[in-house]
Amino acid sequence: MARIDLRGIAHSYDPDATDPIYALEKCDLTWRDGGRYAVLGPSGCGKTTMLNIMSGIVTPSEGRLTFDDMDVTEIKTAERNIAQVFQFPVIYNTMTVGQNLGFPLVCRDAPKEVMVKKVNEVAETLGLEGLLDRRAKSLTADQKQLISLGRGLVRDDVAAILMDEPLTVIDPDLKFRLRRKLKEINEFYKSTLIYVTHDQNEAMTFAEDIVVMDRGQVVQIGKPKELFERPRTTFVGYFIGAPAMNMFEARVTGKNVVAVGDVEFATETDLSKTSTDNIKLGIRSEFIELAAKKTKNAIQVDIQRVDDFGNFQLVSAQTGHNAIKVKVKREVAVPGKQAWLKFPKSRCCVYADEALL
Amino acid sequence: MDLIAKGLTYKPEDEFHLNDVSFGMQKGELYTILGRTLSGKTTLLKTIAGLITPEGGRMLFNDQDLGQVPVWERNIAMVYQQFINYPHLTVFDNIAFPLRQRKLDDGIIRGRVMDSLESVGLTGFEGRKIQALSGGQQQRVALARSLAKQAGILLLDEPLVNLDYKLREQLREEFRNIFSDKVSSNSILIYSSTDPLEAMQLGGDIIILDEGRVLQQGPAHEIFENPANTRVAEISNDPAMNLLSGAIDGSKIVIGDDIKLAVPAHFKSLTPSAYTFGIRASDVSLHQKGLPFKVELAEISGSETFLHVQSGRHTIVGLLDMVQNFDAGDVVNLKLDATRLYAFGQDGALVSSPFAGDF
Numbered sequence: 048m049a050r051i052d053l054r055g056i057a058h059s060y061d062p063d064a065t066d067p068i069y070a071l072e073k074c075d076l077t078w079r080d081g082g083r084y085a086v087l088g089p090s091g092c093g094k095t096t097m098l099n100i101m102s103g104i105v106t107p108s109e110g111r112l113t114f115d116d117m118d119v120t121e122i123k124t125a126e127r128n129i130a131q132v133f134q135f136p137v138i139y140n141t142m143t144v145g146q147n148l149g150f151p152l153v154c155r156d157a158p159k160e161v162m163v164k165k166v167n168e169v170a171e172t173l174g175l176e177g178l179l180d181r182r183a184k185s186l187t188a189d190q191k192q193l194i195s196l197g198r199g200l201v202r203d204d205v206a207a208i209l210m211d212e213p214l215t216v217i218d219p220d221l222k223f224r225l226r227r228k229l230k231e232i233n234e235f236y237k238s239t240l241i242y243v244t245h246d247q248n249e250a251m252t253f254a255e256d257i258v259v260m261d262r263g264q265v266v267q268i269g270k271p272k273e274l275f276e277r278p279r280t281t282f283v284g285y286f287i288g289a290p291a292m293n294m295f296e297a298r299v300t301g302k303n304v305v306a307v308g309d310v311e312f313a314t315e316t317d318l319s320k321t322s323t324d325n326i327k328l329g330i331r332s333e334f335i336e337l338a339a340k341k342t343k344n345a346i347q348v349d350i351q352r353v354d355d356f357g358n359f360q361l362v363s364a365q366t367g368h369n370a371i372k373v374k375v376k377r378e379v380a381v382p383g384k385q386a387w388l389k390f391p392k393s394r395c396c397v398y399a400d401e402a403l404l
Numbered sequence: 405m406d407l408i409a410k411g412l413t414y415k416p417e418d419e420f421h422l423n424d425v426s427f428g429m430q431k432g433e434l435y436t437i438l439g440r441t442l443s444g445k446t447t448l449l450k451t452i453a454g455l456i457t458p459e460g461g462r463m464l465f466n467d468q469d470l471g472q473v474p475v476w477e478r479n480i481a482m483v484y485q486q487f488i489n490y491p492h493l494t495v496f497d498n499i500a501f502p503l504r505q506r507k508l509d510d511g512i513i514r515g516r517v518m519d520s521l522e523s524v525g526l527t528g529f530e531g532r533k534i535q536a537l538s539g540g541q542q543q544r545v546a547l548a549r550s551l552a553k554q555a556g557i558l559l560l561d562e563p564l565v566n567l568d569y570k571l572r573e574q575l576r577e578e579f580r581n582i583f584s585d586k587v588s589s590n591s592i593l594i595y596s597s598t599d600p601l602e603a604m605q606l607g608g609d610i611i612i613l614d615e616g617r618v619l620q621q622g623p624a625h626e627i628f629e630n631p632a633n634t635r636v637a638e639i640s641n642d643p644a645m646n647l648l649s650g651a652i653d654g655s656k657i658v659i660g661d662d663i664k665l666a667v668p669a670h671f672k673s674l675t676p677s678a679y680t681f682g683i684r685a686s687d688v689s690l691h692q693k694g695l696p697f698k699v700e701l702a703e704i705s706g707s708e709t710f711l712h713v714q715s716g717r718h719t720i721v722g723l724l725d726m727v728q729n730f731d732a733g734d735v736v737n738l739k740l741d742a743t744r745l746y747a748f749g750q751d752g753a754l755v756s757s758p759f760a761g762d763f
Contacts, residue, residue: 089568227701246569252703271704272727288707289573357604357628358686
């Protein structure tokens with residue numbers, strides 16, 4: 048395994064155009080050896096381009112890619128020692144599970160005893176040891192994905208395992224099993240795992256660190272808790288969390304104070320140096336408190352509807368042209384028409400030109 | 405009842421895809437068929453559409469035997485997992501397409517297209533080309549086309565399952581609003597899903613389907629509060645309800661060697677005996693004086709933490725608010741809220757619920 052660095056990497060599929068459009072904007076990024084990462088973003092955000100640059104399917108139009116400081120930018124996929132797992136299992140149906148797992152070693156002319164030892168070890172880690180003589184065709188989808196993964200693990204020289212939406216074809220009940228396996232593998236083999244997905248649950252469940260992308264840019268790299276509590280841009284606030292972070296157009300009215308309409312909210316953000324008019328106040332639905340009467344840092348709203356999700360209720364409210372969503376426990380009695388919503392000071396995020404202050 | 409199914413059975417090979425399925429549905433209402441993969445949801449929708457002929461049972465639609473009505477005369481619209489539009493046509497022509505095939509009057513077509521565009525929030529988009537629309541807008545065009553047909557029955561087979569996570573969240577809310585709109589008041593809407601939260605959000609009635617059998621039908625909140633048996637309790641909750649076998653022994657609930665809980669008030673008329681106890685993940689919480697469990701895995705969603713823990717033979721899942729970090733092997737103290745326990749009998753049937761007491 049290796050540390051992977053993207054140094055000033057950028058990619059345009061049409062770099063010679065007068066005003067080229069970049070699928071991946073210039074970025075510097077380090078993937079720690081043995082780290083467990085997710086790359087998260089909507090369709091078209093550039094996450095697959097980034098993955099393809101690391102695997103060698105795409106040669107970046109700018110910048111260098113290094114594995115442990117060795118420049119691999121121009122090196123072909125086959126020579127990069129990258130293992131890949133795709134959305135759909137890529138296995139040889141006519142071979143047995145054991146033959147599938149050993150195939151990369153056969154291709155490298157590994158001695159038979161080395162191969163048998165390695166295949167057995169990987170099969171045991173993946174929980175496939177009882178299935179080595181079975182035809183791969185007869186396995187379930189999650190077992191097949193484990194074989195795709197196992198083929199990366201049998202090689203000692205793999206720099207990283209790249210996974211592109213690997214749980215797409217897996218039944219919801221089995222996803223948990225496979226995700227847990229991936230974590231165990233990462234701990235056991237200390238392998239660098241990079242997992243691309245559009246699904247925040249997948250990303251947050253799997254990764255230690257999440258790289259969030261939007262329109263070709265890396266907008267935040269952080270732990271799940273950081274992405275949830277302190278999203279660095281309004282996009283991250285929208286994209287992470289269900290429902291999305293509540294976002295209000297606001298203006299600065301004091302050193303730590305912003306106003307939404309004519310209601311002022313104290314925050315813990317120093318606003319004395321902000322010069323832009325594009326100010327937004329963000330707060331998570333989970334952090335808003337229902338109040339019976341007027342109180343500090345609260346806004347009066349009309350309750351539009353209350354959705355019963357079983358475990359919790361989602362309150363949709365309106366004030367002026369602002370819609371607000373509040374998540375409350377099942378047992379909380381929600382007022383029928385009007386209510387006061389309190390935004391705790393420490394939970395208010397202020398954004399200037401869409402970036403967190 | 406406007407659509408009645410009695411004893412529908414379909415067994416193409418060794419396994420039942422539909423096994424004695426019966427239900428009743430009314431015009432203007434939404435029904436969510438909730439079940440795991442391969443539970444028979446798609447087979448049931450295809451049977452209603454006429455694409456599958458059941459071996460047994462029958463269906464009455466407005467007192468007419470549906471079995472006697474050929475597919476093309478069934479007045480049923482179906483929306484599939486992959487929404488399909490005609491890319492070379494405008495939004496208007498996409499929606500008008502099936503109406504023109506039926507040779508309806510131009511004025512009527514125009515009215516229906518504009519009405520359905522309004523109900524999916526795309527008024528003003530009628531002249532646009534499909535490619536110029538975002539993914540979410542394209543899905544809404546596909547839905548508008550099926551609404552414009554004004555079919556008596558609208559079937560939606562996991563329509564959001566292939567979409568980006570965020571888009572799915574947004575459309576789920578929009579669908580709920582569209583379905584409660586007047587446009588659909590003359591239709592029966594049947595929606596299939598594997599996702600309990602989606603079924604809860606859509607409201608309406610839920611029909612729990614498992615291995616081709618209907619296990620329960622009722623309003624969403626009723627299924628949530630009083631799942632008829634252990635299997636329903638698993639299927640209708642995400643994560644599945646924790647099920648623990650144990651017994652009531654005097655004033656104590658005893659589960660394995662290590663879990664003892666006071667018998668809650670709503671269990672007071674239960675006789676001392678063996679039961680399966682159910683508790684939702686959301687009724688398991690961190691508590692200093694709680695029982696010790698070993699963390700197997702903490703799964704973090706956008707805004708919650710699913711804590712998978714183990715003690716003795718039991719593996720349970722707790723749903724904690726917010727994002728919280730735990731490592732595998734950590735020992736945590738968890739409280740199981742006894743006032744929120746369910747009891748199921750030896751046959752799996754619900755015998756006591758925290759919402760309605762004994763059964």
